Amino acid sequence: MSGKSSRRSRVVRTSAIKETVADLKKTLEEYWVLFSGNMLGVTGLLMLGIFVIIAVAAPYLAPYGEWEMGVCKPFEPPSSIHLFGCDELGRDLFTLFLYGTRVSLIVGIVAALISTMIGGTIGIVAGYTGGKIDSLLMRITDTFLSIPAIVLMIILAALLGPSFINIIIVIAILTWPPIARIVRSQVLSVKEYPYIEAARAVGAGSLRIMSKHILPNVMPILFANMILQISNAIIAEAALSFLGLGDPHTTSWGMILHYAHVSGAIAAGYWWYVIPPGLGILFLVLSFVLIGYALDEIVNPRLRRA
Amino acid sequence: MPGDPTAILLLNPRIPPETRLLLRERLGLDEPLHLQYFIFIKNFFMGEFGYSFHYGRPVTEIILSRKMFNTITLVGSSVVLAIVIALLMALIAARRRGSRSDAGLLVFSLATYSMPVFWLGMLLLLAFSVHLGLFPLGGTISATKVHESTLDYISDYLWHMTLPLIALVLIQIGYNFLIMRNTLIDISMEDYVTVAHAKGLPEKIVMRKYVLRNAMLPFVTIVALQLAGIFTGAVLTETIFSWDGLGLLLYEAVTTRDYPLLQGLFMLIASAFLVANYIADILYAILDPRVRYR
Numbered sequence: 001m002s003g004k005s006s007r008r009s010r011v012v013r014t015s016a017i018k019e020t021v022a023d024l025k026k027t028l029e030e031y032w033v034l035f036s037g038n039m040l041g042v043t044g045l046l047m048l049g050i051f052v053i054i055a056v057a058a059p060y061l062a063p064y065g066e067w068e069m070g071v072c073k074p075f076e077p078p079s080s081i082h083l084f085g086c087d088e089l090g091r092d093l094f095t096l097f098l099y100g101t102r103v104s105l106i107v108g109i110v111a112a113l114i115s116t117m118i119g120g121t122i123g124i125v126a127g128y129t130g131g132k133i134d135s136l137l138m139r140i141t142d143t144f145l146s147i148p149a150i151v152l153m154i155i156l157a158a159l160l161g162p163s164f165i166n167i168i169i170v171i172a173i174l175t176w177p178p179i180a181r182i183v184r185s186q187v188l189s190v191k192e193y194p195y196i197e198a199a200r201a202v203g204a205g206s207l208r209i210m211s212k213h214i215l216p217n218v219m220p221i222l223f224a225n226m227i228l229q230i231s232n233a234i235i236a237e238a239a240l241s242f243l244g245l246g247d248p249h250t251t252s253w254g255m256i257l258h259y260a261h262v263s264g265a266i267a268a269g270y271w272w273y274v275i276p277p278g279l280g281i282l283f284l285v286l287s288f289v290l291i292g293y294a295l296d297e298i299v300n301p302r303l304r305r306a
Numbered sequence: 307m308p309g310d311p312t313a314i315l316l317l318n319p320r321i322p323p324e325t326r327l328l329l330r331e332r333l334g335l336d337e338p339l340h341l342q343y344f345i346f347i348k349n350f351f352m353g354e355f356g357y358s359f360h361y362g363r364p365v366t367e368i369i370l371s372r373k374m375f376n377t378i379t380l381v382g383s384s385v386v387l388a389i390v391i392a393l394l395m396a397l398i399a400a401r402r403r404g405s406r407s408d409a410g411l412l413v414f415s416l417a418t419y420s421m422p423v424f425w426l427g428m429l430l431l432l433a434f435s436v437h438l439g440l441f442p443l444g445g446t447i448s449a450t451k452v453h454e455s456t457l458d459y460i461s462d463y464l465w466h467m468t469l470p471l472i473a474l475v476l477i478q479i480g481y482n483f484l485i486m487r488n489t490l491i492d493i494s495m496e497d498y499v500t501v502a503h504a505k506g507l508p509e510k511i512v513m514r515k516y517v518l519r520n521a522m523l524p525f526v527t528i529v530a531l532q533l534a535g536i537f538t539g540a541v542l543t544e545t546i547f548s549w550d551g552l553g554l555l556l557y558e559a560v561t562t563r564d565y566p567l568l569q570g571l572f573m574l575i576a577s578a579f580l581v582a583n584y585i586a587d588i589l590y591a592i593l594d595p596r597v598r599y600r
Contacts, residue, residue: 146579147572150538151556155568158560231420238422239542243557257425261546266428267443269436278425285420 034298041294047287055101062095066251075265078272085272087256088263096251097276103164103252104284108234111171115233116226119176123183124218128191128210138184144177150239157245164247171236179225183218190217220299228292231285238281253277311335311359311563333359346569355573356566360559365570369552376446377551380467381540384474389529391475392482397513399483400490411483419480423539427473427546434469441469444548470547474539482528489524493517522593530586533579 035041054061064071069089076086084093126137153170160166190196191214199209240246241254242261256277260266265273312329330336334345349356355365395415399408418426434440442448446466453459493499494517502512537553544553552571559567 146576148537148541148575150541151572151575154541154557154560158563235420235422239424239538242422242424242542243545254422257422257428261424261428266431267436269432271432274425274428274432278422278429281422281425282417282420286416289416289420 031298035294038294038297040290044287044290044294047283048291051101051105051284051287054098055105058098058102062092062098064092064095066095066099068092068095075268075270075273077270084276085270087259087273088265093256093273093276096256097253097280099251100253100256100277100280101284103250103255104234104237104281107164107168107171107237107252108230108284108288111168111175111233111237112226112229114168114172115176115229116179116222118172119179120183120215120218120222122176123180124187124210124214126180127184127187128206128214134184137180141177141180144174145181149174150236153236153240154243154245157240162245162247164250167237167240167246170240171233175229175232175236179222179229182225183222186218186221187214190214220295224292224295224299227288227295231288231292234281234285234288253280311565350569350573355570358559358564358567360562360564360567365566368555368567369570369574373551373555376549377540377544377553380470380474380544380549380551381536383467384471384478385529385532385536387471388475388478388482389525392479392486393525395479395483396486396490399487400494401513403491412487415480415483417480418476419484421477422542423473423477424542424546426476427470427543430469430473431546442466444546446550466549470543470549473543473546474536477539478532478536481532485528486521486525489521490517493520496520519593523590526586526589526593530582533582537575537578 069091071092072081072086072090074086074088074090076090078085084097087093087096122137122141126134126141152174156170156174157167160170196209196213199213204212237246237252238254238257241252242258244258244262246252246255246258248255254277257274260270260273260277263273311333312326312335327336334342337345357363358365358368361368392415395411399411402408431443435443442465444466446463447459448462448466451462453462499512499516502516540551541553541556543549544551545557548554552574556568556571558564559571
């Protein structure tokens with residue numbers, strides 16, 4: 001008897017899961033149709049794909065090791081052997097460029113993920129609870145917004161010391177305020193929907209309503225903004241590394257530019273030292289911006305064209 | 307040496323530890339942290355910002371000097387130029403929405419928006435200073451040159467300012483353009499604009515009196531909100547071009563752990579932000595008769 005009922009409930013559960021998966025697939029397919037119609041968005045996705053391949057395959061693509069010095073003369077110009085030339089320590093700049101992709105991608109994505117989670121949580125709680133908690137959270141958000149993030153980043157990064165993890169933390173805890181604002185304004189309208197009232201009438205607690213009913217509704221906007229946030233995080237990492245606050249044990253594009261600046265490569269006119277890492281940042285950021293705007297146009301009904 | 311500005315003394319073994327302790331006492335760093343904070347608050351309300359650890363001069367004297375003038379000149383003119391240029395671009399793009407020039411301007415602004423300002427600065431230096439030799443490599447004025455007249459001095463100053471100004475303007479244009487273009491397009495679709503067209507008003511009048519007038523509000527908001535971001539750009543730009551301003555000063559204050567100077571700079575930045583928002587609020591009321599403050 002009990003075995004039978006549990007089997008039935010399992011059948012019910014699996015069919016429910018199947019339904020959810022099918023629903024999700026359908027939504028994703030709908031989004032994909034909209035997204036693939038957006039030429040800029042697809043371009044961004046292709047560009048991102050190339051960068052991901054470079055990042056994953058860096059050790060196989062790179063002709064030299066990340067820390068291999070003296071493989072060529074200091075500041076050797078580009079040639080068929082050293083595509084991007086060499087730095088002041090005789091390291092192959094092409095190799096450094098390939099490895100730099102990894103740091104930018106990882107820092108960008110992880111920092112944006114954390115900052116979206118912080119911003120999302122604060123936005124939802126502030127928007128849903130309202131009242132004093134809302135005012136308090138929003139004043140904190142305003143305080144963060146009113147100080148130039150990079151200034152705080154420079155100070156925090158300098159005080160915490162240069163490390164890969166610290167850079168991610170510093171960027172994450174200083175870039176969430178805009179997300180909190182956007183999510184809060186969205187939540188304010190979502191919470192007035194009848195089904196939220198219905199959920200409350202059935203006796204659902206605040207935590208349940210926020211996580212089960214409000215979160216799914218702000219999810220698309222949250223996701224689109226996270227993608228845009230990644231581009232901000234990549235630029236922030238590059239800026240911090242450029243100022244010499246990055247992790248000296250990793251190679252990033254900002255770090256290459258830092259060494260170019262410090263070693264006097266600009267005054268000497270060594271353009272090959274400066275141009276590739278900057279183009280890397282530019283195109284990686286651009287790919288996320290393009291994807292982000294395409295997504296924003298899909299999930300933000302005000303921007304959707306009929 | 308995270309945190310402690312006197313830690314640098316540890317590098318030299320010939321300096322006795324007593325010297326460091328004495329220095330810590332003189333700088334007020336031997337007090338417990340919370341006490342240091344209360345002392346800071348008290349001094350702040352008495353208008354006393356303390357002495358810079360690094361320069362040994364009063365913080366207010368260091369900040370309110372040529373450095374402030376240099377930063378305001380550079381950042382201020384970049385903001386104005388970026389607004390004017392972006393507005394002209396947005397007018398072209400919005401009028402021919404979907405055309406080739408619209409797409410071109412969009413791609414251009416997205417590209418400049420995605421560019422790190424310090425890299426842009428490096429490129430400008432490489433191209434115009436090193437290869438073409440048209441502009442100086444950095445600084446605000448030619449140190450060795452004897453200026454014969456005020457005009458000579460001003461032209462030398464502007465000559466030094468050109469490249470940093472271009473860099474700062476270019477990174478602001480992208481964002482300004484995107485917002486302005488979308489606002490203009492939004493407003494062009496309003497019913498009252500259609501009515502104005504239907505009345506047979508010339509395009510120029512419709513643009514100026516109907517569309518632009520109503521677009522002013524969002525423009526003011528972005529400019530006010532952008533101020534914090536522009537200062538970020540100023541820190542990096544001034545570092546690259548060794549422009550002797552507050553941005554460079556801030557970077558140096560961080561690297562030397564000059565706390566009083568940092569506190570002073572923070573106060574200045576925060577108040578600048580507050581003042582900008584206050585001015586924006588007043589401008590709303592002037593620009594839009596619907597906005598009323600009681």
